[in-house]
Amino acid sequence: MAAKLSNLQPQKKAILIALCVSVVLMLAKFAAYFITHSNAILTDAAESIVNVLASSFAFYSIYLATLPKDENHPYGHGKVEFFSAFIEGVLIAIAGVIIILKSGYDLIYPRPIVQLFEGASIIGVTGVVNLIVGYYLINTGKNHKSITLEADGRHLLTDAITSGGLVVGIILIKLTEIFWLDSVISILLGLYILFSGYKLTRRSVGGLMDESNVDLVENIIDILQKNRKDPWIDVHNLRAQQYGADLHIDCHITLPYYFDLNRVHQEISEIDKTINGNADRKTELFIHTDPCLPACCNYCHMKECPVRQEDFRAEIKWTIENATKNLKHFDQ
Template sequence: MSREKRLILLSLFTGVALMLVKFMAYFITESNAIFSDAAESIVNVVASSFAFYSIYLSAQPKDENHPYGHGKVEFFSIFVEGGLIFIAGSIILVKAFYALIAPGPITNIMEGLWLILSTAVVNFGIGEYLKRRGVALRSLTIEADGKHLQIDAISSIGLIAGLYLMKVTQMAWIDTALSAGLGSYILWSGYKMLRKSISGLMDESDVAVMQEVVDVLGKTRKEDWIDVHNMRIQRYGRELHVDCHLTIPKYYTLTKVHDVISDFEENLNNGLGMPTELFVHADPCMPQCCHYCNVKDCPIRSEEYTKHIEWTSVNLPKNMKHFREC
């Protein structure tokens, strides 16, 4: 079994156990705020189940129907998780509104709080572990699952503080206010996850990934990589697909051009530390490129090298050679 599957199973089994503990706390207290926390745990379990399937599917090799692989399913997994969180937040807000109309008694507050505290500690610890492993493994699904567990833990801590305040002040409305606040927070968290998944499915530019690529190219830059532009990056799960134009000396032979592009691809793959598929279009240099071309002993140079152009996340995606900006 892969590392990703083991991590998701850890999240799933933990989620089931903590969900049972939270519902136990709700049944002994009858607190709307604790019910809100328990309801979100159902989402954790369902989301982890779907995440397990998405990890399995994203690991499948490319085939005739999916030439880019199955990695996009991770964005769909985040969409499902975010949608479930959004629905849970809506249900919690409806129940909080109902509690304003027909409030009920709350009992055994301290016993319930100790149970919720234990779930918060476990959730935050496992969430942090999953988040770190998700970043290390380049898995959006595991990282999102870890963040979700930490959101759950933070909301539980707020719940504990509020219910303790209610016990001290004897103000019963605090329970309803907490439930409404948690519901709103959960709605916002669901919206952010939905937004992230949609941006990935729509191939929205990922500034962080682009900057990572720019950093690698800056460190490995060769003198005959005269110009890189029209760079586009798509993320498919743990893999990147990069399209770009690379300007190289026009007097190079076809074999030399192939070697330069292969070197370009190898440096980018090694530097990023994740599988990267590149489609590099070779452009011949032009006289206008000479003043920022650093090729030594160039037989066709028409102008001295006078300007170094820094490659950035702003100028690499533009569909133009850099001399147009000089």
Template sequence: MNRQMRLVLLSLITGIVLMLIKFIAYFITESNAIFSDAAESIVNIVASGFAYYSIYLAAQPKDENHPYGHGKVEFFSVFVEGGMIFIAGSIILIKSIYSLFSPQPITNVEEGMYLILATSFINFAVGFYLMKRGKALRSLTIEADGKHLQVDAYSSIGLIAGLLIMKLTGLAWIDLALSFVLGTFILFNGYKLLRKSISGLMDESDTEVIEEVVTILNANRKPVWIDVHNLRVQRYGQELHIDCHLTLPNYYDLNKVHDCISDFDQVLNENLHSKTEFFIHADPCMPECCHYCTVENCPIRSEPYSKHIEWTTVNVTKNMKHFRDR
């Protein structure tokens, strides 16, 4: 069992235990707000179960039918988790509206608060750990699972605060208000996860990774790398696929071009914290490149070097050499 699967298994076991505690709290209090919190725990369990399977599938090697591997399933996992959260939020809002017209008396509020407080501490601790490990492992599934648990912990803290106010004031409507607020909060977080997963499934460019790539390239820039453009980054699970155009001196032979591309590949693979596959297209330089080219003793230079062009997320992603962007 790999590290990611162990982390998801931790989330799954935690979710089952906390769900049981929350439903015990609901049954002894009959609180709509506590029911809202318990209902989300069911989502945690279902999402963690699917995440466990997706981590297993993403770890499978490339094959003829999946030449880029199985990493995209992580985006689907996040989509399922976001969808489940969205559905849970909708159910909570529906029950809140129903209870508005058919209220139930609330009992044993203090005991219920203690149980929910215990679950919030556990959820926050496990969620924090999963998010930290998810970022280190570059796993969207682990990170999303950790974020979900932390959101659950925050909502539980808000729930406790509201129940305490209700106990002190005796205002029963606070329970319904809390349930409605929690449902809306859960809906919003489900939407954010859905948005993130759809972006990945639609191959939306990963701006954070592009910024990281540009920083690494500027720090390790070589004179013969005259410019980089048409840079695109796609994430497949823990792996990155990067393609770009690299402008090189047009008098280089094929062996020299191959060496330059290998250096470019090595620089990024040594500094990025993900396994990276490159597709680099070599472009020959043109006379218009001379004013920003820093190659020394160039035999074909048509004008002296006069301008430094910093590589940015704007000019490296455009499909044009940098002199065309003046």
């Protein structure tokens, strides 16, 4: 348990840094808005409120993810990270809608804009800071398999991109003196923010609904294929669920029917060691064993099988197509 908590300290540190930076940048952006009265800058400032709320919830969700399994949560608390990402995506989308409505109103009823270069300078600095912190969060999230950190990092990258576009737009407004461009740019950035919120929400809902992660399943099947042993006749009905940084896999393995319980336990333990020794995250396995049938003989590798009824003809390579079906391979 101590090792697990120690492993999660970088996640807490990263999200705490993001939270503190978000508060400072939010204040800077609102200062830029009060200086300029620019809707486009208000767009960026409003999104910063979302950054602060999202980082606060992300910090709490990472704390929950560190809690050990208990009677009410036998799989641990890792799925709270998907919920955290969902909340962040919804907040981003709401900010996008509000920005579009406010900018649409001001496009019809414009107001004076002043000191644009000063405002652009502040927004430019905040964009660079968000870019640095965003990449830091994404890298930390990938290293520690935290969807919460990745989501918060991608949110900050979105913020950095909108800040960059905003600076370009402000300079364009100043040079052309076409002030209605302020609201148009704000609406475009609002649409981009809305789309970013949708993508993040879609990914989190997929995780909450245990949507199949094809890349993850293919990786596990590839590990089994490369390290397969003769007694492992076939693997089928393989499914994977992600709970935060942990992975849970259940599958069926066909073994020779004459193996006793000790030998079956030995083979299952070997499969567990194979996956946990090669996968890039902690994996818990639930393996159901099936006895072989005479129809398995033609693809069974057992060299000195006392009950073989048919010669070995060819190996059936394990792929996502056959390993995920609930059928022995001769039935497929």
